[in-house]
Amino acid sequence: MTDPYVVEFTVEGEDFLAAGEASNNIKETLKMLGVPSSICRRAAVITYEAEMNLVIHARGGTLRAEITHERIELTARDEGPGIADVNLAMREGYSTAPDHVRELGFGAGMGLPNIKRNADTLHINSVVGKGTELRAVIHFDGEDSSGGGKRRAML
Amino acid sequence: MNLKTVAELLGADVLCISGCLEEVEVDHAYAADLMSDVLAFACPGSLLLTGLTNVQIIRTAQMLDIPAVVFVRGKRPQEEVVKLAGQVGMSLLVSTKSMYETCGLLYKTGVFPCDIPERGGESS
Numbered sequence: 001m002t003d004p005y006v007v008e009f010t011v012e013g014e015d016f017l018a019a020g021e022a023s024n025n026i027k028e029t030l031k032m033l034g035v036p037s038s039i040c041r042r043a044a045v046i047t048y049e050a051e052m053n054l055v056i057h058a059r060g061g062t063l064r065a066e067i068t069h070e071r072i073e074l075t076a077r078d079e080g081p082g083i084a085d086v087n088l089a090m091r092e093g094y095s096t097a098p099d100h101v102r103e104l105g106f107g108a109g110m111g112l113p114n115i116k117r118n119a120d121t122l123h124i125n126s127v128v129g130k131g132t133e134l135r136a137v138i139h140f141d142g143e144d145s146s147g148g149g150k151r152r153a154m155l
Numbered sequence: 156m157n158l159k160t161v162a163e164l165l166g167a168d169v170l171c172i173s174g175c176l177e178e179v180e181v182d183h184a185y186a187a188d189l190m191s192d193v194l195a196f197a198c199p200g201s202l203l204l205t206g207l208t209n210v211q212i213i214r215t216a217q218m219l220d221i222p223a224v225v226f227v228r229g230k231r232p233q234e235e236v237v238k239l240a241g242q243v244g245m246s247l248l249v250s251t252k253s254m255y256e257t258c259g260l261l262y263k264t265g266v267f268p269c270d271i272p273e274r275g276g277e278s279s
Contacts (some may be wrong), residue, residue, distance in 0.1 A: 017210055099247070110194075
């Protein structure tokens, strides 16, 4: 396969009923492509945490997955308020989520650390007042943190 | 332990069945009300115990291939939650016992906890 397989979904802000649908669609796509289940779960945690951030903080955005033989690249883009201090946001326990979100079980300040833990590389570009782009990559030949060995998707 | 045994052990109501309860085996369980904790620490395929009943519980469990959720303290989810669980093939149980007692009963019967990795000064 030469061209990457790409799926992209729009995520609505504050829609807590639909939140998670895009991530599940991406997970199902990865399964359909023969990606090992341990890597599907890593990708699912990344996209789901990113999707919840779009819903909670960013008034929505887009969630995109680009899959090749070598890697999965997951991108969340929004035109929300941006992150003032990315290093602070990466710290476990730091959160700016409002109470109604905490009542749903989110906003514990674990989202970005969870994304980082499951990604081989993570880049966050954020401009206050303009928006945020989060790009996480999982390599198929990387060390699988879920206990597997070298893996390759059957594309 | 299969889900039918779990339901009997806890005296739990079964709200939603995916396939046959006897055929779903759970060796591990994770209990939390923080969904990011679940995403960080619950092992794939484990049983999730929680006091929250919103739709995000199902979504979170779905990401980790969790086959069943036990709602504790007798809290019952709304119809939309049960409906989503049915759509994604997840079983839902309601235990009238506290989170502590529910966990204790399962632990005593040999359901393992999920391993929490070493986290001292973790930065990656």
